Amino acid sequence: MIYQASAVGSIALDLLNQNNHMRVHSIFNNGFNIVNESNDLIFVGTTKNGYFPFGVTIDKNTMHYAKEFLSVGHIVKVSRRGIDYKDFMIMLNQADLVKYDKVETGYTTAIKNVVNDFNFEKFNDSDFYPEKMSEILDALADENSDFPLKYLVGRGSGLTPSGDDMITGILYVDALDPFISEVHKNSLASYLSETVTTIVSENFIKLALKGIFSSKITELGENPSKKAVEALLALGSSSGHDTLYGIYMTLNRR
Template structure:
């Protein structure tokens, strides 16, 4: 494995931290791309840039994330103390990361970390009738009450109580335009509303991007959207500087079917009959981050409401997103 030219210039004293959990695909990835840098540092962890891929190292406060390495709060505090942005990082072996701070080098030992992998179980879904908790989803969001990061209020959204002169009307309109295009197969109408949401809002993961994560999660479960959704979104992300590096990484993972455990468990619980389990998982997602969880649930809710409008299209032998598409019937209220 190749090392950087100044790898051995660090102090002989090295602090060692133990990783507790690691994404199942990450060890193989580190063996292929062993050299990177500290990309960003924040309260719950740090991001590493290993060439063109971001790796999160931190707590599980916001869930177990794709390409994540997780450990306790005290270990994360120590790591944040020792590292600086742009410090070099070298995978000495696939389960040993060296942070090359000139005075305070740190080793992250992954040899005893538990491997994790979460997947949305699409094989449990064959039609809209398999989504057992649609009403519970909407009722929980209504009770939750906290507006989305896009300033959409749940009570007005669920009651369809918006007028063209309302500040949030544009968000609702673009969401409906996007979902109608995805479900009716109007490919030329997909890109414009996608760009409306990409990068919209402040923070490392803007609210508009979290909304799209919710749509992608529903698509992963149902396969209901036109495949151009994935193609167009990937092309925009790979060719345009339209959102943050962190959010781009999460969206690309979602395009490949990788989501946090919190998102994955909500979607899997939708096709399980245990309503209390679903509600518990939904509440855990709603509590995630400042508004990331709420915005992701907003995407899930929009996608499921759209499926309800188009539910006549999907049967056990029809695939919206695949070979067959049908014109929509007139839209109906919830």
């Protein structure tokens, strides 16, 4: 069966060009992940979770059949043409190329006003209670402090642990209004190389360090609104709320 992808992120296309084979890493309702030997990741899935720099966008029907053909651990052939496994292929010849630019610095007041209308009380009795997050955020601005993000990296469960999603939120605000010491950014990049969290989180954070984020996050900055916040909150089982909490705490400590 041959299916057509509707869009492909620029990073995903580069990975497809550079590799001959990739491994199915994980499969869920709205998509699946494939990785190469270096654990560089491509997400193939629907638009429910937005667009990703390392994403290939397919419709619900294609995803339905993908789950019938693929299992975790399967090796798929990849190229600029698409993703191929036996009689199942996702073609890219009609896919729109989605390019991603680094987030540029800008005003955060409108984002803060919108985000502050939402309730984050569920974090008060968690590992991520406000006082702890404030301590981490203060330390991030101090180049002489111990590496503060070690507490968050990999903390939580799932494909993207809560602490990692919060780091993405923190890095998003930093991209808009820089405050994190370069020492701590370098420490984070180095720490990730030690396999301290999931492959999925690692890829998200590495891109966030470069100022590149998924569309669900950037849309909040481009159009600060209740609708944009609610779209982010719908991301994953808790990823959206965790990311937004990172944004909320950072904006209110700046």
